Amino acid sequence: MKEHPLQIKMNTNTKLKVSNLTKTRKSSDFFWAYLMIAPTMLGLFIFYLWPIFQTFYFSFTEWGAFGQFEWTGLDNYKRMLEDTNLLKSFKNTGIYIIFTVPIGIILSILIAVLLNQKIKGKSVYRTLYFLPVITMPAAIAMVWKWLYNSDYGLLNYILSLFGIKGPQWVSDPKIALYSIIVVAIWSGIGYNMVIFLSGLQGIPKSYYEAAEIDGAGPISVFFKITLPLLSPVIFFVSITSLIGAFQVFDLIFMMIGKSSTALESTQSVVYLFYQHAFVLNDKGYAAAIAVLLLVVILIITAIQMVLQKKWVHYD
Amino acid sequence: MKKWLLLLLTVILGLIGLAGCSNDDTASGDGKVEITYGFWDKKQVAAIDEVIKLFNEKYPDIKVKTEITPYGQYFQKLETAATGAALPDVMWMNGAHVQQYAEGKVILPLTDLAKKDNYSLDNYPKSLTDLYTVKGEIFGIPKDFDTTGLWYNKKIFDEAGVPYPDDSWDWNKLKEVAKKLTDKDKDIWGFAATMGNQGGYYDLIWQNGGYIISDDGKSAGFDQPEAIEALNYNISFIKEGLSPTQAQMTETAVSELFSSGKVAMMFDGPWMVQEYKNNPDINVAVVPKGKQRAVSIHGLANVIAANTKHKDAAWKFVQFLGSKEAAEIFAKTGTVIPAYNDTQDAWVQAVPTINLQAFIDGVDYSVPLPNEKRTGEIWQYETDVLKKVWSEEESIEDGVKELTEKANEALSKK
Known part of the structure; x- marks a missing residue:
């Protein structure tokens, strides 16, 4: 590129001026940008970050009535070591995750792939699968609780038509957790399905056309093209649904009564947190449980981040 | 120019939000006071509404807003509200919690108020006033009682x-x-x-x-x-x-x-x-x-939050809730056994088909x-x-x- 004579005449002074100008424009841009995001950032700090620090601080305290607390150091964490309930709640949460996350993801991929085909009434099906997502969890829990009712529920009534005496779905300690898992999977499919659908639509048609010309069948197309190209989305969904599954509370709270015999075998970590924080007014210990849960989620998410290099294909 | 417009909009929206929060206070500017009444039993809503209506005939300037919380969450909510100084002005209390709330100085001792207004506590069974007396001070005016x-x-x-x-x-x-x-x-x-x-x-x-x-x-x-x-x-x-x-x-x-x-x-x-x-x-x-x-x-009582902004209005309402008039409404509707002495017969007769x-x-x-x-x-x-x-x-x-x-x-x- 040849330099224009005029430009050579322009001395370095003017160049400096220009760069100064861009600098001031930049900083004023920053100012405006920050001002615009200030409401959100403020909310984030006040309602998310500050409570996290507070929770961390409170996990070293013991609470009395009406907001009085005293510093007790590591007492809450020592108490955790002997707390069999906590161990059990982690076990329950673990079982819940092992079933809901993989099954939920597999089912929603399958449904997303099927609904991505050219079939009649596609949008009707999409709406149907998405309906549970826009329904209040409380309403879902109440309806399922009724379906599950061992004496008067629809489920056991249908079973009785075949001469089978149905179990106590939400009261039998051996079954209750799995009953909740079914509801959780059912109500979570729609949300993940929509994310997978958008991921599927981002896969270029040319790949499929090329595969067709090469004579690949639908199954090998699915495993050789769809799955690898969908893997970033699968990764995203598996992280969000894992974190979500760790925090399960509402379904258990709504479907398992306080005096239910199945409570011990279904209560999740967050349920135990709730129990200590708001029922027993043991907010210090509850804060310690929350911190522990945060650490566990952090570690598992970090492991996922490391493992993704092995299976996630970005283009 | 556009940015200033945006800024203006942001500020206006923010102010609208703030105004929304403070609506309650401005509403009471015309001499009216609004107090909240917290309780848990939705079966008593009809009777309580009637009592409030009667109360407003006497005190038209005190508006009473009811706040129902199911029993399962009632005391959790009170505990949190007390910590954040957001209790209802007047609320139900039970025997299991009165000591804790009284000693935590969350509810108002009523002995002096009762003395000042010559409000007699002899109108209630002694076992009930005793239940709500902590260290010589009365904290609640008995509302009702129940047996099995x-x-x-x-x-x-x-x-x-x-x-x-x-x-x-x-x-x-x-x-x-x-x-x-x-x-x-x-x-x-x-x-x-x-x-x-x-x-x-x-x-x-x-x-x-x-x-x-x-x-x-x-x-x-x-x-x-x-x-x-x-x-x-x-x-x-x-x-x-x-x-x-x-x-x-x-x-x-x-x-x-x-x-x-x-x-x-x-x-x-x-x-x-x-x-x-x-x-x-x-x-x-x-x-x-x-x-x-x-x-x-066991019997419930009406108590007043220690940090209420409308102490006089709350006390007037509690007095009214403890009055014979209010007791007769509760009796008539068969809701609960009113604590006010000699109104129990009216309660027994309220539902003749049941041997109350x-x-x-x-x-x-x-x-x-x-x-x-x-x-x-x-x-x-x-x-x-x-x-x-x-x-x-x-x-x-x-x-x-x-x-x-x-x-x-x-x-x-x-």
């Missing part, structure tokens, strides 16, 4: 040809009739052995000569032989198939099993009158006697619920531990041992 009765379904008795319960019944008779009425083919249970303390195992323990918390307030009596025997009697109904199991009773509310004719008899309080009064099959009798006669008695006198008869041999500072916590432990006993996962002996240890620990806390 044996509710029964006449239709099931008639079909089985068994005479209705009366005051001659004892524990053996109850068991015997429960056996007669239980009909597996028709899915009818003779008795519901619910896992509740008031109107449940507390009453039975007292009938058997046991105690819940010792007189010195230092130890719980769940592991005493009388208590174990009482719990054993209670659970035997489930073991022998005369009562729905604990699982069935948590999946379907017992009151629903009872009102739909699946359960013939159960213990419960007068707060069920509203729900049962339109069912012609349901009536109530006095509770059968054990070694002695006993039922639990059974609840009043119980007053003579009633035992007040414990009101130690840690009672609320002990109740939580009772639910946690006894549900395992009720569902036969744990033996009674192991259960009461665990429960007594936990309760004693709670009692030893300051």
